[in-house]
Amino acid sequence: MMASKLHIHQIIPFSNVDGPGNRCAIFLQGCNVACVYCHNPETIPADPSFITKAHKKLGNENHNMEFLHDNIIEEGHAAKQPQIQYEEQAVWWDVDNLVEEIKKYQPFIRGITLSGGEPTLQWEAIVDLFDKIKPLGLNCLVDTNGFFDIETIQPLIEIADGFLFDVKTVKNSESLCGVPNQSALNQLNYLLQLDKIEEVRTVIISGYMDGVQTVETVAKMLLPYPHVPYRLIRVHVKGMQKHRQASLAPHIPKPTQMEMLYDSVRRIGHDNVSYVL
Amino acid sequence: MRSNMTDITSITQSKSLTYQQKLFNLANLAERLPDPKELLGYTDDEMMFLENDMICDLNEGYAPYRPRYIVPDYKVFIEKGCAFLELKPPKDLDELLDGLLILYHHVPSITSFPVYIGDLDHLMDPFIKDVEADYIKIKRFLNHVDKTIVDSFCHADIGPYKTVAGELILRAVIELENPTPNMSFKYRDDSEEDFVKKAIEACLRVAKPSFSNDALYVRDVGDHALVSCYNALPMGGGAYTLPRLRLGTIAAATSSLDEMLKKLLPRVAGCMLTMMDKRIDYIVEKSNFYETSFLNKEGFIKRENFTAMFGIVGLADAVNHFLKLEGLAERFGTSARGDAIGHQIMQQLEERVNGHHGHYVERTGGHYLLHAQVGASLSEEDKYNTPAHRIRVGEEPILPVHLKQAAPFHKYFPSGTGDLFAFDQTALDHLDAVLDIIKGAFSLDFRYITTYLKNSDLIRVTGYLVKKSEVEKVARDEVVLRDTEIFGHGTNQAAHVFDRRIRNDGE
Numbered sequence: 064m065m066a067s068k069l070h071i072h073q074i075i076p077f078s079n080v081d082g083p084g085n086r087c088a089i090f091l092q093g094c095n096v097a098c099v100y101c102h103n104p105e106t107i108p109a110d111p112s113f114i115t116k117a118h119k120k121l122g123n124e125n126h127n128m129e130f131l132h133d134n135i136i137e138e139g140h141a142a143k144q145p146q147i148q149y150e151e152q153a154v155w156w157d158v159d160n161l162v163e164e165i166k167k168y169q170p171f172i173r174g175i176t177l178s179g180g181e182p183t184l185q186w187e188a189i190v191d192l193f194d195k196i197k198p199l200g201l202n203c204l205v206d207t208n209g210f211f212d213i214e215t216i217q218p219l220i221e222i223a224d225g226f227l228f229d230v231k232t233v234k235n236s237e238s239l240c241g242v243p244n245q246s247a248l249n250q251l252n253y254l255l256q257l258d259k260i261e262e263v264r265t266v267i268i269s270g271y272m273d274g275v276q277t278v279e280t281v282a283k284m285l286l287p288y289p290h291v292p293y294r295l296i297r298v299h300v301k302g303m304q305k306h307r308q309a310s311l312a313p314h315i316p317k318p319t320q321m322e323m324l325y326d327s328v329r330r331i332g333h334d335n336v337s338y339v340l
Numbered sequence: 341m342r343s344n345m346t347d348i349t350s351i352t353q354s355k356s357l358t359y360q361q362k363l364f365n366l367a368n369l370a371e372r373l374p375d376p377k378e379l380l381g382y383t384d385d386e387m388m389f390l391e392n393d394m395i396c397d398l399n400e401g402y403a404p405y406r407p408r409y410i411v412p413d414y415k416v417f418i419e420k421g422c423a424f425l426e427l428k429p430p431k432d433l434d435e436l437l438d439g440l441l442i443l444y445h446h447v448p449s450i451t452s453f454p455v456y457i458g459d460l461d462h463l464m465d466p467f468i469k470d471v472e473a474d475y476i477k478i479k480r481f482l483n484h485v486d487k488t489i490v491d492s493f494c495h496a497d498i499g500p501y502k503t504v505a506g507e508l509i510l511r512a513v514i515e516l517e518n519p520t521p522n523m524s525f526k527y528r529d530d531s532e533e534d535f536v537k538k539a540i541e542a543c544l545r546v547a548k549p550s551f552s553n554d555a556l557y558v559r560d561v562g563d564h565a566l567v568s569c570y571n572a573l574p575m576g577g578g579a580y581t582l583p584r585l586r587l588g589t590i591a592a593a594t595s596s597l598d599e600m601l602k603k604l605l606p607r608v609a610g611c612m613l614t615m616m617d618k619r620i621d622y623i624v625e626k627s628n629f630y631e632t633s634f635l636n637k638e639g640f641i642k643r644e645n646f647t648a649m650f651g652i653v654g655l656a657d658a659v660n661h662f663l664k665l666e667g668l669a670e671r672f673g674t675s676a677r678g679d680a681i682g683h684q685i686m687q688q689l690e691e692r693v694n695g696h697h698g699h700y701v702e703r704t705g706g707h708y709l710l711h712a713q714v715g716a717s718l719s720e721e722d723k724y725n726t727p728a729h730r731i732r733v734g735e736e737p738i739l740p741v742h743l744k745q746a747a748p749f750h751k752y753f754p755s756g757t758g759d760l761f762a763f764d765q766t767a768l769d770h771l772d773a774v775l776d777i778i779k780g781a782f783s784l785d786f787r788y789i790t791t792y793l794k795n796s797d798l799i800r801v802t803g804y805l806v807k808k809s810e811v812e813k814v815a816r817d818e819v820v821l822r823d824t825e826i827f828g829h830g831t832n833q834a835a836h837v838f839d840r841r842i843r844n845d846g847e
Contacts, residue, residue: 076738076739076740077739077740077773077777078773079766079767079770079772079773079774080766080770083772084770084772084773084775084776085772085773085774085776085777085780086773167740167741167744168740169780170779170780170783170784171739171740171743171776171777171780171781172776172780173776
C-alpha cells in the first residue's frame with residue numbers, strides 16, 4: 064500500500080476556533096475556488112494532481128486560478144506565478160508522520176479539524192489519516208465549501224465525524240468565488256440527512272452575493288435540524304493588502320443588515336442562529 | 341539570615357513601610373537576632389550553607405514561636421463554636437461569616453496573616469437560604485477579607501462539587517476582581533462541567549481559582565487544603581517550617597554532575613534536613629505554641645497533623661549548568677538530556693528526603709515533604725535560581741510541549757508545585773477548550789494549574805490569524821499571516837482588546 068501524503072500549509076497544535084473544544088487544526092494547500100474575501104489566498108494554488116475527474120465534472124478545475132490572478136493578486140504584481148510564490152510554505156507530509164505529530168498533542172486535544180484551502184481536494188489522504196486517528200479517540204472534523212462530488216468522496220463522508228460547512232452563496236458563484244455554476248446545497252442536504260453537519264456558516268458581503276436569498280434558503284433547509292447552529296459572519300478586510308481593502312471595504316454590510324438577516328432566519332423558524340460583526 | 345541591632349533603625353526610620361509593616365519587620369528582626377548555633381544548635385556546616393546562599397531559610401527566625409503555616413479545620417467552629425473567643429456555633433450565614441472573620445484575626449502564620457481561610461463553599465452551603473440576599477453577604481465577606489488580610493498568600497478552597505454557595509463565591513470573585521483571597525478549585529474528573537467552566541472563566545478574568553488535581557493530593561497528603569501559594573498541607577494541621585535549596589547555586593559550585601549528585605547535593609540536603617529537625621524541635625518543645633494556642637486546645641489544629649516542607653528552586657539553572665559542562669547548546673525545557681539530568685537530581689533528593697527520619701511529622705509517614713517553591717527574592721542568588729522546576733522565562737517551548745515537559749516533574753512534590761500558563765482573550769469564549777487542556781494536564785498527573793489571560797495582539801479566528809497592529813502596518817505586498825503554532829503562548833505583546841470578532845471560512 065502506497066504511503067499517502069497530504070500537502071499541508073500549516074499545522075496549529077492548539078486551536079479553539081476550529082470546532083468544539085481544543086483541537087489540532089491542519090490547513091491543507093489547495094482550493095477549488097477563489098472567493099473575493101479570502102483571507103488565506105496563499106492556500107488557494109492547488110497541486111495539479113488534486114484536480115480530479117470529479118472536479119472536471121463540477122467544472123471547477125482551473126478557473127479559480129484566473130480569478131485568483133484577476134481579483135486577488137494585484138495587477139502587475141511581480142509574482143505572476145502564484146503557484147511558486149504561495150506554495151513556498153506548503154509541505155508534503157506522510158500521513159504516518161502526521162499521525163505521530165498529532166499524537167504529541169494528546170491528551171490536550173479532543174479532536175482534529177482539517178481546513179485549508181478546500182480539504183476535500185485531498186480526500187483520499189484524509190480518509191487514510193482519519194482511519195489512523197479515530198482509534199486514538201480523537202474526533203475528526205472537516206471544514207468545507209461543499210463544492211465536492213458526493214459520490215466521489217463517499218469514503219470521507221462516511222469516516223468523518225462531521226463537517227463545518229460554509230455556504231458561500233446560492234446563486235451566481237462566479238461573482239463571489241470566481242468559478243461559475245457552483246452549488247453546495249445538495250451536498251449540504253445530503254450531509255444534514257446523515258447528521259454529519261457540525262455547523263453551517265455564511266460570510267455576508269454586499270454586492271457579490273445575495274445575502275437574503277442565501278440565508279433564507281439555508282434557514283429553510285435547517286428547519287428539520289434545530290440542533291445545527293447557523294453562523295452569519297460579516298466580512299472584514301483587516302490584514303488584507305491595500306488594493307483588496309480598497310475594493311472590498313465598500314461591500315462590508317452594516318450591523319443593521321446583519322441583524323436583519325439574523326431576524327429573517329429566526330422568523331423562518333430556525334432559532335439556532337448567531338451572527339458575528 | 342541573622343539580623344543585628346543596627347537593622348532596627350533602618351526599619352523604624354523607613355519611609356516606605358507602613359506602621360503594620362514596621363511592626364512585623366521588627367518582630368521578624370527580633371526572631372533573627374539570636375545565634376542559631378547557640379539557640380538551635382546549628383552546626384558550622386549548616387551555617388556555612390546558609391551564609392553562602394545554597395540554603396535559603398526564607399528569613400524564618402531562629403527563635404520560632406509559631407509554625408510557619410497553620411491550616412485550621414474551620415468545621416470545628418460550625419460544630420462547636422469557639423470557647424476562647426466566646427462564639428457559639430453559628431445559626432445562620434451572618435453568624436458564620438462574622439465568626440470566621442473574627443477567627444481569621446487569631447490564626448498566625450509566617451506572615452502573621454492566615455494562609456488558609458477554609459473550604460468556603462462547604463462551610464457556607466448549609467447556611468444558604470435566600471440566594472440573592474446571601475450573595476450580597478458573601479461578596480461583602482470576601483471584600484472584607486481582601487481589605488483586612490492584606491496578604492495575597494491568604495488562600496480559600498472550593499470544589500470539587502457544585503453547590504449554590506460555590507456558584508455564588510465564583511460570581512462574587514469575578515465581580516470583585518480582588519487579589520485576595522488566593523483560591524483553588526479542588527478538581528476531580530466528576531466535578532460538574534458547568535461549575536468547572538465557571539471556575540475557568542473566573543481564572544481567566546481574575547486570576548483565580550487555580551486548579552488542583554484533587555485525586556493526587558488526597559492520595560499523597562490525605563485530608564488536606566491548598567494554602568498560601570499552592571501548598572497542599574494536612575487539614576487541621578499545617579507545616580512547621582519551609583527552607584529551600586538553591587539548586588542553581590549548588591550546581592554552580594560543582595564541576596561535574598557526578599560531584600553534584602555524589603558529593604555536594606547530599607551534603608547540603610543533609611544539612612537542610614538536620615536544620616529542619618532543629619527548628620521543629622524548638623517549635624514543639626520550647627516555644628509552647630501548642631500549649632498556649634486555643635486553636636490547638638479546641639481542636640482547630642492538632643500538633644500531630646503538622647508536617648514540614650523541603651523546598652527547592654533553581655532546577656532549571658542547575659540543569660543548564662550541567663548541559664553547558666557537557667558541551668551541549670541545549671537548555672532546560674527543550675532538551676531531552678536536560679530532562680534526564682533534572683530527574684536524576686530530583687530522584688536523589690526524593691530518596692534523601694523520604695529516607696530521613698523527620699521530627700514530629702507522624703502525619704506524613706514520619707518524613708518531610710518536597711516542595712517546589714516559588715517567589716521570594718531574598719538575595720542576588722535568586723536571579724540565578726528559577727522558581728520551582730519551571731523553565732526560565734523566555735525559553736519556554738510551545739504550550740503542548742511545555743505541558744508535557746513539566747508534567748513528569750510534578751510527581752516529586754507532594755506538598756505542592758504550580759505552573760503558570762497564559763491564554764489569550766479568545767479563550768474566554770471557548771472555555772471548553774481550556775477545560776480540554778486542564779483535563780489533559782491532569783491526566784498526565786499534573787498537580788496544579790494556574791492560567792491567566794494575556795491579551796494578545798495576535799489572535800486567531802477560524803482559518804487565519806489577525807494581527808491587530810498589522811492594519812496600520814501593511815506595507816508589504818504579501819498578505820500578512822504571521823506564523824504561530826502557539827495557542828496561549830506568551831510571546832505576544834499586550835495590546836488592545838480586539839473589539840470586532842471576525843471569521844473567515846477557512847480558505
